Amino acid sequence: MGKIKITTTVLSQDRLADGVYSMWIDAKEITDQAKPGQFISVYTGDSSKLLPRPISICETNQNKGHLRIVYRIAGEGTEEFSHYKAGDQVIIMGPLGNGFPLEAGASGKKALLIGGGIGIPPMLELAKNLSGTKQMVLGYRDELFLNEEFLPYGDTFLATESGSAGTRGNVMDAIREHGLQSDVIFACGPTPMLKSIRAYALENQIECYLSMEEKMACGIGACLACVCKSSEKDEHSMVHNKRVCKDGPVFKAKEVEF
Amino acid sequence: MGKIKITTTVLSQDRLADGVYSMWIDAKEITDQAKPGQFISVYTGDSSKLLPRPISICETNQNKGHLRIVYRIAGEGTEEFSHYKAGDQVIIMGPLGNGFPLEAGASGKKALLIGGGIGIPPMLELAKNLSGTKQMVLGYRDELFLNEEFLPYGDTFLATESGSAGTRGNVMDAIREHGLQSDVIFACGPTPMLKSIRAYALENQIECYLSMEEKMACGIGACLACVCKSSEKDEHSMVHNKRVCKDGPVFKAKEVEF
Amino acid sequence: MNMKVNLAGVELNNPVMTASGTFGSGEEYSEFVDLNRLGAVVTKGVASIPWTGNPTPRIAETYGGMINAIGLQNPGMDIFIERDLPFLKKYDTKIIVNVCGKTTEDYIEVVERLSHEPVDMLEINISCPNVKEGGIAFGQDPKAVEAITKEVKKYAKQPVIMKLSPNVTDITVMAKAAEAGGADVLSMINTLTGMKIDVNRRAFAVANKTGGLSGPAIKPIAVRMVYQAACAVRIPIIGMGGIMTAEDALEFILAGATAVSVGTANFVNPYATTEIIAGMKDYMVKYQIEDINELIGAVR
Amino acid sequence: MNMKVNLAGVELNNPVMTASGTFGSGEEYSEFVDLNRLGAVVTKGVASIPWTGNPTPRIAETYGGMINAIGLQNPGMDIFIERDLPFLKKYDTKIIVNVCGKTTEDYIEVVERLSHEPVDMLEINISCPNVKEGGIAFGQDPKAVEAITKEVKKYAKQPVIMKLSPNVTDITVMAKAAEAGGADVLSMINTLTGMKIDVNRRAFAVANKTGGLSGPAIKPIAVRMVYQAACAVRIPIIGMGGIMTAEDALEFILAGATAVSVGTANFVNPYATTEIIAGMKDYMVKYQIEDINELIGAVR
């Protein structure tokens, strides 16, 4: 099949926390191919806004062909999405990007899944699909969301900046507090968090995968908008500029530079 | 009060003929002031389209504060309007323009109301409000709409280009066929129709009012987009350019030039 | 919180004014907005004698914008002074008269006539794309810009705003030329020359063939030009081009504009000007900005 | 019905091509559209050596458009010839290579290297607003336009398309300069220099501060320039700038373009190019147009 752009139907919309929403979408053409860590492009219905919004796949129900995204209102596009109700139309393209390498967390491996803020959603589909042992570390500013849905897959540790739940501080503070050990790390979240995880992983020689973010136009690797500095030469231009939308969003920690 | 722009509710939407729709809108602020021959500006919900669409007031229910427009799909804006359902939001501004002079067709006067195509709708509110004797002449390409709603107000003569109903030909052909006489003419319709009515009225020295059309931006007389050539100096610039949106849309026949 | 800004000695209650030609002389829009709340009202172009303007259709809608070729229809300075000026004087707002002409003499005639009238500033339109003579022809040649500015300054009793055309290779050249000619303030941008063809009728959408493109579509070009000009000259700038929201207005101010004009947005929303002022206040509260002047040119 | 058009001896199956930089070298979009159905694929700018491009963020959305400051990142001509060209050769479409450089020598190096390769035409980008040297600097000076066209023509074995910048006072001057230099075809418009400021972060939205504005917002400017250039020169023109629909494409053709390029629309709708071709056919059927060439410059 390959990537596809479709106009499809919203199945449900729920508010998970202040400004954070969960939407299930009917998208068999996409779930049939989707892997954890991949994302979709969501288009707004407002014709003054041309570019798609990249949103990670939070969960899929492969049997039913249902796809879930969890997103925070960050601007006008996500604000619009938050008003969609069951039965409304939504325009999406996907699946996009490479996804997390499941073999790195296969049976016998001990994986640490770290999500910060709106970087938490993609970790859920990953948790569901990794066959190895899993521990989760989820970081929030204050209000929690999605955390209980991780419980079936392994120990889940929380960190909140406000101290309202779990460790007061960030995910690194929680890792230290609980002395969490692992063979491999998978992480998604704000850049400062990814930076410190990268440093921690390199220092402790832990295999580590980071999911990166950058402004996008095409979402499929053609326009070269969404590059990040890479230590290896990139496949496209050989200038150490990997495309987040195509070569990523998931990169080996040592591969990317901030 | 004066003119107002409001976001309000669609009460009903009906298809009258191929591509012709009737919409009732809740708009007490506007119906309280509206006069026959005035129009409203309807804004699209699509932010790539900035300008309002001028649409004549077809009917009002002053008690309930309901306003009716009847319109033909002419492009993307009217196409959008045709999809609105009861309960949907619609953005309108009004009442705009001068309206027909009701005194010219007051009791004792014999008025001829002539509507061509999508110029028919405003004649309905006029028919309802003129106290004199009324005869209606309605011209269509082929498919009829609104014609039965005129019956309570006087004799209604039809003309169709296809010959499917009434006189085969245009409104002037119908007037001639039936030898219709009148003290005053009110007309709205395509420019060629208005041109021939103007010539007929001037020749026969019949008082005559024409409702004109021009592309608009502001709709309230500020931008000078919508002018038509006038024999008198216009009030604004004194250069024989009357503003359809403010000085019109209704003009004395001898006042306008084509 | 201070919203007052100063343009060449003229103090505006707030930085939001109307863009010439989109607000008439204020009367029509006074049904929707309280003119007392505007920083200034900028009038439609006023010439020495009445101008008829262009044939219709004079406007066409485009994606996120519109094209106009009004052609500066106006009643001329005499009627303006008799009728429109007294109307505007009733309000507590500044009055800026936009001046148009076909020759330098035309401009000077209007400027002289207005010199004894209660007008706060003059905006000289040397950038209208819709008239054959004058207008844009002046605005695309730096020597002409400097020369006409000098001439106008000789006769003007009020501060002079030179309104620049965006249809140029390098806006800084024009901005410097106006400054060298003695302009007190610059305003930019006028419309970009555009064209629309109706593919169904296979004809030009406006009778004049070309017209001026305005509206949010052009905002990024306008912001860029205001930024470049603000970096190139010392005189204050009035920024405009596609301002629809308070955020848009603030973008121009952060780029270096001291005040802003709202044009096409009035057609989309007749309450636009006052809503923008309110939104700017909200922004200042949110980010604890005491004085709007702190924001002028704050992004560099 | 004939959709074939001729550009300097190169016959295209239909007038719809991709706009440089928005379609990579075709591979990514081949998942969505059958490249065999396109009139031509125009590649991303190719330089003599790999270019790193600008820092991120490289793009920002604007009202009805977008700003980009990619900065011509590209793998250089060697990898292009080894990897991308063989991929494109598999398709029954014309291959147009967009050439960029910092100096005249840079351009010539690429043109010479491509002269023996299976490339149908060369598009010389002298109008990129996002690189310090070369690019737009060449495209804003008629003498430079003529000179570089002459130089390139000396070495080119394929017909040469000169891609013009819209950031100029008078496009006809640039069009005539390119024609005088021997250009076979003109393409226009490249992006308009724009800027966006994020008022919440109080920072430039793209790292390069300015970027190129593209998308439907700029279409009226592009149509106007194509019309003006078509009236000024005899060589064919490839029109682009904001084409989203078949009607948009036809607008350019009626204004005088022989072919059209689709750019930003690909990001909005990856199927845009083929949908536009289908829509043009529908139009021709509806209005009983036998040959698309009848429509070129038909509105005057």
Ligand SMILES: Cc1cc2nc3c(=O)[nH]c(=O)nc-3n(C[C@H](O)[C@H](O)[C@H](O)COP(=O)(O)OP(=O)(O)OC[C@H]3O[C@@H](n4cnc5c(N)ncnc54)[C@H](O)[C@@H]3O)c2cc1C
């Ligand atoms: C691979 C990837 C996966 C993502 N997954 C999620 C997710 O699962 N949930 C979630 O809430 N958010 C996610 N984001 C961030 C999300 O894309 C932005 O919050 C969203 O695009 C904001 O759009 P807006 O219209 O609300 O904001 P605006 O600021 O109005 O958007 C303006 C423009 O900037 C772009 N933009 C703004 N913020 C970002 C950003 N952080 N990253 C990339 N582009 C941005 C928008 O796409 C748009 O083109 C992801 C981003 C990337 C790159």
Ligand SMILES: Cc1cc2nc3c(=O)[nH]c(=O)nc-3n(C[C@H](O)[C@H](O)[C@H](O)COP(=O)(O)OP(=O)(O)OC[C@H]3O[C@@H](n4cnc5c(N)ncnc54)[C@H](O)[C@@H]3O)c2cc1C
């Ligand atoms: C005073 C007045 C009253 C009118 N009353 C009615 C009515 O009761 N019923 C009805 O069906 N139509 C009426 N029209 C015509 C109606 O305004 C247009 O059909 C409508 O604007 C088309 O919009 P669109 O988006 O569908 O078409 P598009 O062609 O896509 O519109 C593009 C632009 O052109 C303008 N435009 C297009 N056609 C016209 C036109 N004929 N007159 C003015 N502007 C136009 C649009 O407003 C818009 O700004 C009236 C026009 C005027 C001036």
Ligand SMILES: Cc1cc2nc3c(=O)[nH]c(=O)nc-3n(C[C@H](O)[C@H](O)[C@H](O)COP(=O)(O)O)c2cc1C
């Ligand atoms: C209908 C219309 C009429 C205009 N008339 C004038 C004018 O008379 N004098 C002038 O200097 N600018 C005139 N302009 C330009 C505006 O003042 C302003 O510079 C331009 O529209 C950009 O701002 P906007 O995008 O907010 O409309 C006119 C613009 C429009 C849309």
Ligand SMILES: Cc1cc2nc3c(=O)[nH]c(=O)nc-3n(C[C@H](O)[C@H](O)[C@H](O)COP(=O)(O)O)c2cc1C
């Ligand atoms: C992301 C992006 C990258 C571009 N890269 C190039 C390029 O490498 N060479 C070039 O000549 N034009 C480049 N352009 C300009 C386009 O080819 C085209 O001229 C312009 O975008 C206008 O067309 P559009 O509005 O359809 O996008 C680029 C445009 C965009 C949006």
Ligand code: FES
């Ligand atoms: S968004 Fe176009 S290459 Fe990534």
Ligand code: FES
């Ligand atoms: S539409 Fe502005 S004056 Fe009539």
